[in-house]
Amino acid sequence: MTQWEQHLNIPDIPDKLEFKLAVRDSMGIFGHAPWWEDYIDSLGVHHFMIGRPGKRYWITVPDRGNIYKVDEIRTGFWDVLIQLHPLAGGMRGHGKGPFFISAWKIIALPMALVLLGVMVITIHFWYVRSFKKRRSWIIVGAMVLFPLILLTFIWLVG
Amino acid sequence: MKYSKLVRKIHLISSMIIFSFLLMYLLTGIIKINHNLFEIPPVEVSQYTLPVEKMMDGTPREYTKYLEEKYNFRGRINFKKDQKENWVFNFNFPGDNIQITLTPAQDTLHFKQWKQKMTFFTVANRMHVQRGFKGGWAYTAWAVMYDISCFAMIIFAVTGVLMWFRARKRFRYGWWYLAAGILIPMGILCLYVFWK
Numbered sequence: 001m002t003q004w005e006q007h008l009n010i011p012d013i014p015d016k017l018e019f020k021l022a023v024r025d026s027m028g029i030f031g032h033a034p035w036w037e038d039y040i041d042s043l044g045v046h047h048f049m050i051g052r053p054g055k056r057y058w059i060t061v062p063d064r065g066n067i068y069k070v071d072e073i074r075t076g077f078w079d080v081l082i083q084l085h086p087l088a089g090g091m092r093g094h095g096k097g098p099f100f101i102s103a104w105k106i107i108a109l110p111m112a113l114v115l116l117g118v119m120v121i122t123i124h125f126w127y128v129r130s131f132k133k134r135r136s137w138i139i140v141g142a143m144v145l146f147p148l149i150l151l152t153f154i155w156l157v158g
Numbered sequence: 159m160k161y162s163k164l165v166r167k168i169h170l171i172s173s174m175i176i177f178s179f180l181l182m183y184l185l186t187g188i189i190k191i192n193h194n195l196f197e198i199p200p201v202e203v204s205q206y207t208l209p210v211e212k213m214m215d216g217t218p219r220e221y222t223k224y225l226e227e228k229y230n231f232r233g234r235i236n237f238k239k240d241q242k243e244n245w246v247f248n249f250n251f252p253g254d255n256i257q258i259t260l261t262p263a264q265d266t267l268h269f270k271q272w273k274q275k276m277t278f279f280t281v282a283n284r285m286h287v288q289r290g291f292k293g294g295w296a297y298t299a300w301a302v303m304y305d306i307s308c309f310a311m312i313i314f315a316v317t318g319v320l321m322w323f324r325a326r327k328r329f330r331y332g333w334w335y336l337a338a339g340i341l342i343p344m345g346i347l348c349l350y351v352f353w354k
Contacts (some may be wrong), residue, residue: 041242052350054351074351077347080351081347084350100346103346104346111343115176115180118173118180119177119181122173122174139174146178147179147181147182147303148182150300151186151281154296154297155276157296
């Protein structure tokens with residue numbers, strides 16, 4: 001963890017999220033501001049987090065003056081891998097960042113298309129080789145129906 | 159069975175398993191994306207505080223086990239120590255999430271419960287992001303299916319590379335596709351890890 005301070009002149013912004021995003025942009029960092037990583041300590045000092053794959057910034061809002069303290073925590077390779085998985089659709093709300101923020105979206109799209117291609121090719125092979133076999137219908141039927149039945153069971157029974 | 163025939167067969171079986179998983183993933187994903195087509199039940203939040211009957215004198219994992227048995231909670235469990243030195247325990251179950259906060263003085267347990275009626279949308283939405291094996295046999299079966307699908311994806315990729323390697327003279331650009339498929343995502347990952 002590294003600690004640093006930055007002198008910022010942030011105007012009064014009543015909306016909490018907008019204030020946090022203004023601090024983030026003024027600091028020149030990028031990431032989203034989760035609402036649950038935000039608290040006021042026993043001394044009445046406001047702390048919040050800006051997070052992005054690979055880093056977390058815990059920011060302490062000054063009670064007086066305009067020096068913001070930052071605890072910068074590197075989270076490592078696995079955290080990046082895990083966080084990028086659901087971010088395939090893009091990093092909306094992460095602010096202005098370096099070029100690779102949008103690059104991930106471009107990479108994830110062909111990967112998703114390859115997976116769809118796998119589905120199409122599988123159906124094709126199955127149709128060519130096994131369409132007329134009863135055993136093949138039973139196996140495919142079981143494989144497709146099992147998760148559907150499971151989902152319906154969880155929905156209806158809990 | 160000949161080596162090449164065996165590899166082809168494994169490749170096909172793993173693709174069938176992936177197909178089954180992808181079908182569910184796409185179905186729940188489509189439902190998630192088109193959430194405006196469904197009536198989403200409101201989330202009811204309730205909060206209450208109870209005195210501590212048993213102090214946390216062991217590991218947080220042991221204490222989670224105690225809370226689970228004492229209050230009959232279910233679902234995926236996680237815990238952490240927050241910035242105020244509270245221990246926060248979460249039990250996440252589709253439609254029912256409970257957060258328990260144990261104060262540093264260990265005098266009170268604060269319960270916050272989010273309840274949402276189980277509809278087809280809420281189940282599909284939550285199963286799309288479901289993690290862990292807790293919650294009953296149906297959830298365990300779902301998680302096992304998930305794991306098998308992930309394993310099948312690895313097998314599919316490896317057998318795909320093996321099949322291509324034997325016929326690489328006919329597919330000369332394979333090396334480029336393979337290198338791009340590995341190096342570009344790895345490069346992006348490294349950028350996130352090492353970016354200032």
